[in-house]
Amino acid sequence: MITWLNHVAIAVPDLDAAATKYRSLGAEVSDPQELPEHGVIVVFVKLPNTKIELLHPLGEASPISGFLERNPGGGVHHLCFEVTEISEMAGKLSEIGARVLGDGSAKIGAHGKPVLFAHPKDFHGVLVEFEQT
Numbered sequence: 001m002i003t004w005l006n007h008v009a010i011a012v013p014d015l016d017a018a019a020t021k022y023r024s025l026g027a028e029v030s031d032p033q034e035l036p037e038h039g040v041i042v043v044f045v046k047l048p049n050t051k052i053e054l055l056h057p058l059g060e061a062s063p064i065s066g067f068l069e070r071n072p073g074g075g076v077h078h079l080c081f082e083v084t085e086i087s088e089m090a091g092k093l094s095e096i097g098a099r100v101l102g103d104g105s106a107k108i109g110a111h112g113k114p115v116l117f118a119h120p121k122d123f124h125g126v127l128v129e130f131e132q133t
């Protein structure tokens with residue numbers, strides 16, 4: 001079952017500049033975290049009711065490189081919802097006709113929990129991430 005909004009992710013061309021901008025507004029911003037398995041480096045802006053994940057490509061084959069080429073100034077990249085049972089999610093997604101990205105199995109995400117992504121073309125033009133609660 002889908003529950004909380006865990007984060008909204010924004011792809012940015014300059015991670016330090018983006019982190020500084022949110023910090024200057026008084027937000028608590030985490031240190032950068034490299035996620036080589038996901039091809040990104042991330043920073044989290046912590047808000048009382050959710051988080052903003054600032055994303056920048058890491059390595060040669062980042063899944064967000066194409067997005068930043070098309071949106072050089074940055075843009076909203078994905079939404080992440082928590083789910084009670086990630087192991088059931090891949091099956092549920094195919095049941096409703098949504099493609100699971102990658103090899104279809106969950107990977108460990110930025111919070112140390114399994115995550116899956118569904119294709120934006122199957123979710124009203126929005127890339128959706130699901131994270132185990």
Ligand SMILES: C[C@H](C(=O)O)C(=O)SCCNC(=O)CCNC(=O)[C@H](O)C(C)(C)COP(=O)(O)OP(=O)(O)OC[C@H]1O[C@@H](n2cnc3c(N)ncnc32)[C@H](O)[C@@H]1OP(=O)(O)O
Nearest residue numbers: 038040063064066067077101109110111117120125126127
């Ligand atoms: C771990 C951490 C965490 O939170 O724990 C993360 O979030 S990692 C976050 C980074 N990891 C991921 O994003 C993993 C899942 N993402 C992917 O596999 C890829 O980004 C992807 C397949 C969605 C898109 O890759 P791509 O841009 O190179 O592919 P294409 O050029 O073929 O794009 C196919 C179509 O999808 C559209 N498209 C691409 N990216 C997005 C997006 N973020 N939101 C909405 N639409 C999108 C393109 O415009 C294109 O539309 P048209 O055909 O109309 O031109």
Ligand SMILES: [Co+2]
Nearest residue numbers: 009053080129
């Ligand atoms: Co994310």
